[in-house]
Amino acid sequence: MPTRSAGFQINCSAFLDAVGKPIGDLPKFARNKDILVALYSAMVKTRTFDSKAIALQRTGQLGTYASSLGQEAIGVGVASAMTDDDVFVPSFREHGAQLWRGVSLEELFLYWGGDERGNDFAKSRQDFPVCIPVASQFPHAAGVALAKVQKGDPGAAVVVAGDGATSKGDFYEAMNVVGAWNLPVVFVINNNQWAISVPREGQTAAKTLAQKAIACGIPGEQVDGNDVIAVQAIISRALTRARAGKGGMLIECLSYRLGDHTTADDASRYREDAEVSAHWQLEPLIRLRNHLVATHGWTKEDEQLLLRTCKKEVEAATDTYLATAPEPARAMFDTLFAKAPADVAALFEEVGNG
Amino acid sequence: MPTRSAGFQINCSAFLDAVGKPIGDLPKFARNKDILVALYSAMVKTRTFDSKAIALQRTGQLGTYASSLGQEAIGVGVASAMTDDDVFVPSFREHGAQLWRGVSLEELFLYWGGDERGNDFAKSRQDFPVCIPVASQFPHAAGVALAKVQKGDPGAAVVVAGDGATSKGDFYEAMNVVGAWNLPVVFVINNNQWAISVPREGQTAAKTLAQKAIACGIPGEQVDGNDVIAVQAIISRALTRARAGKGGMLIECLSYRLGDHTTADDASRYREDAEVSAHWQLEPLIRLRNHLVATHGWTKEDEQLLLRTCKKEVEAATDTYLATAPEPARAMFDTLFAKAPADVAALFEEVGNG
Amino acid sequence: MAELTMIEAIRTALSRAMEEDPDVIIFGEDVGIDGGVFRATDGLFQHFGSSRVRDTPLSEALIAGMAVGAAAHGLRPVAEIQFSGFIYPTLDQLANHASRLRNRTRGRLTCPMVLRAPYGGGIKAPEHHSESIEAMLAHIPGLRVVIPSTPARAYGLLLAAIRDPDPVVFLEPKRLYRSTSEAVEDTGEALPLDKAFVLQEGTDLTIVAWGAMIKGATEATLQLAESGISVDLIDLATLKPIDRATIRASVEKTGRCVIVHEAPLTAGLGAEISADLAEHCLTSLLAPIKRVAGYDTVMPYLRLEAHYMPDTAHIIDAARNVMEFS
């Protein structure tokens, strides 16, 4: 005789439709032009950085690079909801968030150019660097949140990873402890529908990724990840909850990877152009620009100026990056330990080329 | 504007209440006295084995042992729903299931006595041996099911682990691929409310463990794990589904660990006697005996005879076990590889005591 | 006879193994329609279908554990880990299950699986993509560990690994995937999994190397020959079991030994070879045994990567050093 033990529901939110028309009332912050322009500018800057990074890689001046094309609203939406008290724990595709947090263009170029100094951010020094082993950053976020709770520090940890990352045990284990210990962590999934060549359906039979939160007893929601307003709004809500001691939350941001997985990938091997073209209609910049034009008098000149400014900044950063000499070989030992053991110090001389 | 993406519900089933009174109609098989007596006898045999194993350990004649006291309905209910086509992938606490599958008492004693031959079952040779690293057997079940699908073999994999095991990534990763690939695996959780000293609530904020299936897009249900009829019924249903190509399912069996975690544990350090006593009222043998007495004329003599038979079998197996000489030291190499590399063969002589 | 690169040779071996045994299946991340990020499985999905060439969810621990279950029940899974830096989550299954299943069931269940992974540096890959972890794997009893250094050896050793009744970790030096090609005939002939390859016989000095380091070691051998030093060059190839007999015999002849690997020095596999010689060939040794290895530090990002990698010059230095000893 079955009785009902529990029931759950997953919701999805959005504020602007694909052409920038509001769906119902906008949240208060999104009625402020300055805020919207800031969000838009950050997305444009991210995209400008992105094309430059790809160009540099193609000409052998940068390492393998993971483009965030089409997913700028996630990074920018997430970071713009955060404060300096919060700690960002990124994957490798959230350049927009890192830039908003104050990581410089030069630092990003250095990192992707294969220079560890790119991780030694001058700003947001509490944030984690890019994480390459997929999903392994989730437990770090739980640890950061634990430290905050333990030390009475304000703020929360915000961790981002992709749809593919949700298949890894780390994701689940971290979300589970966050539920069990009621830790202030916001889990953000950049669901760009692909994990290299594996489509979202190849990862899991779950209808939504948000529902994975149910397994851990924390709330999960979906949001239109191409709507920067919706992303900021929902992350703000999740952060307010977390900061108030009400625990963690999972947010699935629905978006699309418009580019190749990385510069080492050729997406035409595994997906149709038609699919990509269809998603170009939904990308996040157009809709916010449309909205700015329609509602806040954003002009062609404003747009031109923004593009020029972004370009100039990126070019200047490129020059600085390219002019930065690599570290000396010895640097590979300098920060291995607080104090290098005799063993390591000696081997450096002994084994090889010093 | 939130819209609803998905909704879910978790049910719990039971057929006999704590004193053995049917809750509504019993399934057909449970109206057959022979079947019920077989189930009851298997549970009694399991419990008889269990006390003997503890006694042997206490007198230094067995290694550390994990008692299944109070959880006999899970093992017996699960195994009795399986056929020879199915593959059992156990944890370390499902002696009842192993015995039903044809693993002998001698083999169980050998295993727990520290002799690998205890894993070389004469029957159900397709089954996996006991798994000590918690949750690491879940992916094996997925692999077994993959082999079945690939080779067109009939049957399904049935994997059992504890409530604590649900916190491990392996559990989630395996359940996720079973969902994604629609593999015939029945996941069974023996929720005995404790993982050594950590109570069920310490593992997860999820209200039920069954709801963890939602994360992987497969159905999850709870069952009264002290009701062997309910366990058999629900596992049968899950197996029928799986065998029919409808994919995997998660069954959470609600029970209680009446004994210590293992013979190396002292549960009085971390839980109240009162809690344990309360759960003695719910244990699985009494209720089925009551039901047999009330409905099928089970007599005191039947009971005595059963106890005597079980005892005799267990004593005989104990004698055989104790009379079994350990393998020669060399056995530690004999089945390491199909053919030992020169390296390993030589080292055996060279390194030590042969 | 076709000239194949190493990646083509691997693909040819995979394809042949799948043709000859329907129980051979491939799974891993992006091994399907994409053909693997290095294209090791290119075309196999199209040829053998989606049930025999499967893209898994992104879960390395699962890949290894599922391989164990599948291998125990009649398949011969060849699982791919995309880069060696992501192999750590598989160690639990490799050490606690794959390597033990036969032993702990006294032969009842077995585990004929292969875990393939590219390893090593030298292609300026992102961080965590260039590790050399063979020593950790070679320490696990019950496991075989293989590293090819040429297309032909990749072909023959991979076939052997797939046909072997026990678990094999097959590490591929990705730096060599496309660097050279050689004639490889698809004969279906496997190479032994317990024999080192003597690439050149010499009398003065033994050099033992494997994987991508064979390139530098070969160059060093040629250059040393010019200065009259005759090298016995050994490609270890099967790192577990180690073909101790071949190495000992060589060093008994030459009296001198240099061991080369890319992994960090400390507790690298070079130590085992050196220790074996220090026990069994001490009286033959005319000079200290030198190891040329990666530094005991984290593999640097690409700008400094070249400074980390042992190269021909290091090997020659060590060789000269050993030769000059008296």
Next chain:
Amino acid sequence: MAELTMIEAIRTALSRAMEEDPDVIIFGEDVGIDGGVFRATDGLFQHFGSSRVRDTPLSEALIAGMAVGAAAHGLRPVAEIQFSGFIYPTLDQLANHASRLRNRTRGRLTCPMVLRAPYGGGIKAPEHHSESIEAMLAHIPGLRVVIPSTPARAYGLLLAAIRDPDPVVFLEPKRLYRSTSEAVEDTGEALPLDKAFVLQEGTDLTIVAWGAMIKGATEATLQLAESGISVDLIDLATLKPIDRATIRASVEKTGRCVIVHEAPLTAGLGAEISADLAEHCLTSLLAPIKRVAGYDTVMPYLRLEAHYMPDTAHIIDAARNVMEFS
């Protein structure tokens, strides 16, 4: 001065570290009210409360990864893995994160964490409970690996590990947890994390051992003394970094060396020590270097366990063998 067993000494060190630094917190499975399955944390939950002594969900990978995050943000987590056989899921976090965080951020973020785990055999524990995995850990650059062999050294080394600004894996020979006790004063004095302990000075033979093997090595040393063989006995204690200088100096003096460990021979840490000597002390060597180690097989279940473990007799055999060499 209190006579403490090793487990008591560990508990004393944990307690002291928590008293002196509020950022020290403990988490792991059953470390709370139960006090750990070996009682290393007995009473700490009651004394320091449930927020500083936390039972985690059953997830080793999480325990390690959460420690990384917490350590990077101001805590000094001391995490426990219940048995070394369950440490494998932590390797990803140890190798890919803990050991690199300082290096890859050029010092911006650091990782002052300790991962404690009992290791080794000899107590007839169930399967997967008796492994010795120090060599795998010692191969990871950026990590420290420590194994104490007495209560006093456990106390001093654990304090040092907790105070160290970098990640340390602290492996405890569980066979020694309660086997002996000795006077340990709770002075708060730490021991160095890069110095081997010379337990006895001798002239004929160097024996290097660690953990539970020190017991057999000490007995062997005594018995060898009776037949006039004078042993330099070294407890390695810090396995990474290895105190190469102390070992080299000893072997330069004695000319003979036996290395003892419980882990399987091949690619065990004994190989590193032997290889170091074969490179740096060859001319001092009067005899082959012998390793006494576990077999290259899976640790057997308890009935055969004793046959697996290296013991005093093996060490004496090896020592005699080395002494008789000429």
